[in-house]
Amino acid sequence: MTGWLPFAGIAAGMLAGWYIFGAIHVAPEVASSYAPYLSLAALAGLDTLLGGIRAGIEGRFQDDVFITGFLLNTLLAAALAFLGDKIGVDLFLAAVVALGTRVFLNLSLIRRYFLNRRALAKRSGPAASAGASGL
Amino acid sequence: MNVFTSGQSHQSWVWQVTALCFVLGVLLMGSLRTVSEVKRSGSGAIRVGVPPGGGVRPEMVRKLEKEIADLRESKTTLENTLAKGNDQVKALNDELQKVKVLAGLTPVTGAGIVLTLEDSKRGPPTNRAFEQDKYIIHDYDLQQAVHELLASGAEAVAVNDQRVTSRTAIRCVGPTVQVNFVSVVPPFVISAIGDPNALLGGLSLPNGFIDNLRRYDPAMVAVEKRARIALPAYSGSTEMRYTKPIIDTASAENGAGTRQQ
Numbered sequence: 579m580t581g582w583l584p585f586a587g588i589a590a591g592m593l594a595g596w597y598i599f600g601a602i603h604v605a606p607e608v609a610s611s612y613a614p615y616l617s618l619a620a621l622a623g624l625d626t627l628l629g630g631i632r633a634g635i636e637g638r639f640q641d642d643v644f645i646t647g648f649l650l651n652t653l654l655a656a657a658l659a660f661l662g663d664k665i666g667v668d669l670f671l672a673a674v675v676a677l678g679t680r681v682f683l684n685l686s687l688i689r690r691y692f693l694n695r696r697a698l699a700k701r702s703g704p705a706a707s708a709g710a711s712g713l
Numbered sequence: 714m715n716v717f718t719s720g721q722s723h724q725s726w727v728w729q730v731t732a733l734c735f736v737l738g739v740l741l742m743g744s745l746r747t748v749s750e751v752k753r754s755g756s757g758a759i760r761v762g763v764p765p766g767g768g769v770r771p772e773m774v775r776k777l778e779k780e781i782a783d784l785r786e787s788k789t790t791l792e793n794t795l796a797k798g799n800d801q802v803k804a805l806n807d808e809l810q811k812v813k814v815l816a817g818l819t820p821v822t823g824a825g826i827v828l829t830l831e832d833s834k835r836g837p838p839t840n841r842a843f844e845q846d847k848y849i850i851h852d853y854d855l856q857q858a859v860h861e862l863l864a865s866g867a868e869a870v871a872v873n874d875q876r877v878t879s880r881t882a883i884r885c886v887g888p889t890v891q892v893n894f895v896s897v898v899p900p901f902v903i904s905a906i907g908d909p910n911a912l913l914g915g916l917s918l919p920n921g922f923i924d925n926l927r928r929y930d931p932a933m934v935a936v937e938k939r940a941r942i943a944l945p946a947y948s949g950s951t952e953m954r955y956t957k958p959i960i961d962t963a964s965a966e967n968g969a970g971t972r973q974q
């Protein structure tokens with residue numbers, strides 16, 4: 579079973595991030611200027627991740643869509659934030675709202691899938707549940 | 714059984730999701746650390762760019778200042794010796810010494826108070842970070858302190874051992890404050906000779922500047938009455954290039970010519 583892999587990945591990533599960002603010491607004035615971009619990148623990553631899981635569940639996962647989605651979303655969000663910074667409009671918020679909405683949407687679809695499966699398993703008894711797990 | 718292995722198609726997407734999870738973990742932790750770092754540096758009143766050992770003057774300057782002090786002291790001794798035996802000269806010298814004390818050219822001692830002003834260590838609460846400014850001691854705080862002390866009857870005042878004279882300017886220069894053109898850094902110790910109770914009363918006026926500072930952080934201000942404090946002499950320049958004394962009011966107003974007639 580490979581279901582634990584994403585969790586291991588996120589734990590390893592956080593550990594790596596802790597050490598990487600602990601090792602590089604940036605002046606607070608500099609850090610405060612790139613902090614929004616980093617947060618935005620994290621949000622874009624979360625969005626793509628949940629989108630990928632949803633697509634995987636629905637059986638239409640495509641790796642090129644997944645990778646390009648992450649890269650382009652991150653770049654577009656950063657570019658929007660940068661542009662907003664320059665012209666004095668918080669375009670940053672547009673990216674946060676758009677990505678945040680999608681995160682919630684994807685999460686709700688994943689949740690629905692689980693609830694449906696549980697309901698199905700209950701209705702058709704333990705034998706069917708064993709069968710469903712093999713899907 | 715969980716969501717990651719339940720896809721109908723091939724299982725390779727789990728690995729890609731895992732890879733992205735790793736990236737996401739790095740990003741999350743990165744922004745977490747960055748934001749907490751920014752927040753940490755945001756609180757606390759910070760004086761940006763105080764030079765290391767700020768306010769410490771170079772060895773040579775200190776030597777020259779000491780030399781000035783020594784020369785002025787030996788001058789006083791000579792004046793006193795000269796005045797011995799001759800009543801007229803003695804009277805003149807007594808007057809001279811009084812004026813020198815008034816001008817701040819001699820070290821003085823007496824009862825008074827010591828006021829210590831320091832930047833706040835805790836800084837503004839996070840929701841009032843814009844008030845950071847109020848948690849730092851500025852040149853105008855020192856000016857207010859000195860003027861309040863003088864208004865309360867202080868006879869001699871010094872800021873961080875810089876004697877306040879008629880030629881003293883207190884002004885902000887970058888991260889430090891200059892008194893007598895010498896940089897001073899916190900903690901600012903303002904010593905004043907005078908009636909300790911009167912001085913303390915003047916400083917403690919409701920809505921006075923100390924009251925206002927204490928509203929932000931009581932730890933920024935410390936006042937202490939002392940039975941005896943010593944203030945150093947003014948060690949700066951006493952040269953007058955433009956000012957000429959008016960010795961005789963009548964002659965100055967009418968000119969020398971009228972007197973001869």
